[in-house]
Amino acid sequence: MAVVFGGRSNEHDISLISASHIIASIPKDKYDIVMVGITKKGHWFRFMGDPEMIKDGSWESCPDNLPCVISPDPIHKGIITFSGDDVSKVRIDVVFPVIHGKNGEDGTLQGLLDLAEIPYVGCDLISSACCMDKSVTHTILEQHGIKMAKWVKVLLCDSARLDEKCAECEEKLSYPMYVKPANCGSSVGISKVRDLEELKAGIKLAFAHDRIVVVEEEVIGRECECAVMGNTEPFASAVGEIAAANEFYDFDAKYNNAESKTYIPANIPEESSELIRQTAVKAYKAIGCCGLSRVDFFLTEKGEVILNEINTMPGHTPISMYPKLMEHAGISFAEQEDRLIKLALDRAGVDYE
Numbered sequence: 001m002a003v004v005f006g007g008r009s010n011e012h013d014i015s016l017i018s019a020s021h022i023i024a025s026i027p028k029d030k031y032d033i034v035m036v037g038i039t040k041k042g043h044w045f046r047f048m049g050d051p052e053m054i055k056d057g058s059w060e061s062c063p064d065n066l067p068c069v070i071s072p073d074p075i076h077k078g079i080i081t082f083s084g085d086d087v088s089k090v091r092i093d094v095v096f097p098v099i100h101g102k103n104g105e106d107g108t109l110q111g112l113l114d115l116a117e118i119p120y121v122g123c124d125l126i127s128s129a130c131c132m133d134k135s136v137t138h139t140i141l142e143q144h145g146i147k148m149a150k151w152v153k154v155l156l157c158d159s160a161r162l163d164e165k166c167a168e169c170e171e172k173l174s175y176p177m178y179v180k181p182a183n184c185g186s187s188v189g190i191s192k193v194r195d196l197e198e199l200k201a202g203i204k205l206a207f208a209h210d211r212i213v214v215v216e217e218e219v220i221g222r223e224c225e226c227a228v229m230g231n232t233e234p235f236a237s238a239v240g241e242i243a244a245a246n247e248f249y250d251f252d253a254k255y256n257n258a259e260s261k262t263y264i265p266a267n268i269p270e271e272s273s274e275l276i277r278q279t280a281v282k283a284y285k286a287i288g289c290c291g292l293s294r295v296d297f298f299l300t301e302k303g304e305v306i307l308n309e310i311n312t313m314p315g316h317t318p319i320s321m322y323p324k325l326m327e328h329a330g331i332s333f334a335e336q337e338d339r340l341i342k343l344a345l346d347r348a349g350v351d352y353e
């Protein structure tokens with residue numbers, strides 16, 4: 001099998017930590033692991049060094065690294081490695097794409113693996129893409145009666161009539177609002193805005209990241225997350241809670257601020273927890289997710305459950321919510337990885353026993 005890590009998104013560094021944790025946990029008696037790292041610039045290398053070197057990025061300077069690609073041609077299935085004039089191929093039965101965000105969690109890598117006919121862990125092309133794009137997630141889930149924040153979609157082609165679009169936001173939504181690039185992640189490009197001037201600036205900032213922008217009304221509530229695993233009969237974990245150290249769960253609060261805390265299980269009423277778990281599975285099925293996803297919610301004071309987003313390749317670092325919630329359900333980290341790989345093979349109809 002291959003573990004692919006790194007990638008061009010702003011979550012590159014998180015992917016490195018997730019991947020080294022996953023590689024350390026995958027049962028070696030069952031799987032031979034080929035490590036493939038993608039640099040921030042998008043160059044692919046087969047890495048053959050100590051997996052410990054992945055975590056801090058030092059894998060990139062390993063002299064044994066060889067440029068490689070995954071062939072999209074199923075006849076030449078596998079990883080093709082280039083060494084001077086020599087070209088060699090390693091057969092791959094399954095890929096664990098441990099890449100968060102753009103060009104990894106958004107269906108692009110999944111599309112390549114579909115062409116190659118190589119089974120892979122996690123959501124397929126279309127469900128990955130639908131969860132990555134917050135405007136598509138809104139549209140699909142609302143059709144299934146799943147509540148999300150009130151919102152307005154703004155397109156780059158609306159730029160010439162931005163005043164009109166801002167008036168629409170003000171008419172449909174109250175301040176404060178959150179302005180988000182539809183496809184990003186890690187809170188990058190997101191701003192909380194309190195007036196028209198900030199709204200305009202927020203939309204312009206978001207356009208630097210995407211041509212589709214989602215403006216949402218603020219939901220006042222606790223941030224709760226639920227881990228889901230499975231293909232046709234998904235299992236939902238207990239609910240965890242995030243208490244952000246900053247005003248909202250921005251990039252700094254997520255990755256730098258030790259004051260941000262997670263609670264497992266969340267200290268919320270049993271009925272709220274049950275509603276979150278049921279809604280997580282309903283949303284997972286509505287979008288057609290498979291393998292795994294972490295479904296994020298707000299729980300309001302009145303007990304309303306409002307879905308925020310679905311992450312199809314959630315963080316897998318030792319302190320990440322997804323693996324911790326699954327561990328809480330009695331599934332060890334090694335067992336989680338094994339199950340995820342088997343779900344990938346199952347989905348592809350491969351008999352692995």
Ligand SMILES: Nc1ncnc2c1ncn2[C@@H]1O[C@H](COP(=O)(O)OP(=O)(O)O)[C@@H](O)[C@H]1O
Nearest residue numbers: 149178185186187188216217218219248249309
């Ligand atoms: N509508 C909203 N109401 C309240 N807080 C929000 C809203 N949207 C986003 N946030 C805050 O911003 C954070 C990041 O937004 P999110 O949509 O989860 O983006 P990302 O995909 O980057 O994680 C959330 O965890 C939450 O703290």
Ligand SMILES: [Mg+2]
Nearest residue numbers: 186187296309
């Ligand atoms: Mg989020």
